[in-house]
Amino acid sequence: DAKTTQPNSMESNEEEPVHLPCNHSTISGTDYIHWYRQLPSQGPEYVIHGLTSNVNNRMASLAIAEDRKSSTLILHRATLRDAAVYYCILRGANSGGSNYKLTFGKGTLLTVNP
């Protein structure tokens, strides 16, 4: 599995934007970039995913570098409820069970200050 590198932790203030970086220099052409987050005492939840173009949804935006070797998850206005561990994960798009699974790294622990 292609690996991702994320900072261990980041800190933000409430109502400010947060940019969470992820490096994935060995990404293959068919790998999707997925972001999940895990709030305290909960299972992970999906945030966003993309392939080449930037993506927006109600939770966040995903900015993907032109060479796809890095990406940034953007929370436009952090709230206290956004405090969680954020995981950047690469997942293949080909059919077959092995490409459905998610391989979790250590993620980035985001602290949001009031």
Place this chain on the structure above:
Amino acid sequence: SAVISQKPSRDICQRGTSLTIQCQVDSQVTMMFWYRQQPGQSLTLIATANQGSEATYESGFVIDKFPISRPNLTFSTLTVSNMSPEDSSIYLCSANRDSNTEAFFGQGTRLTVV
């Protein structure tokens, strides 16, 4: 979206016994997975639960220790056999409809072995 229910949510078990964890999805899904999250750690994939056939185990996990069933497209069980204190972890069930959609996670089963 899909809702995943896990039972039990937590348990305290004696060493040497076994515990079966149930995972119920509210709609049919293609793939189901079982993860383990040890205290303070990230998620580690145990196995892919295959409908109608034997589960596919990741390196370091074996069927005798973690037997898995998946009798249909909405239900799976994970058994933690002959438990020791080292098996104390959170066990999470996950499901996917296909490789290009998000994964859903249960809330986890917090297991303590004494």
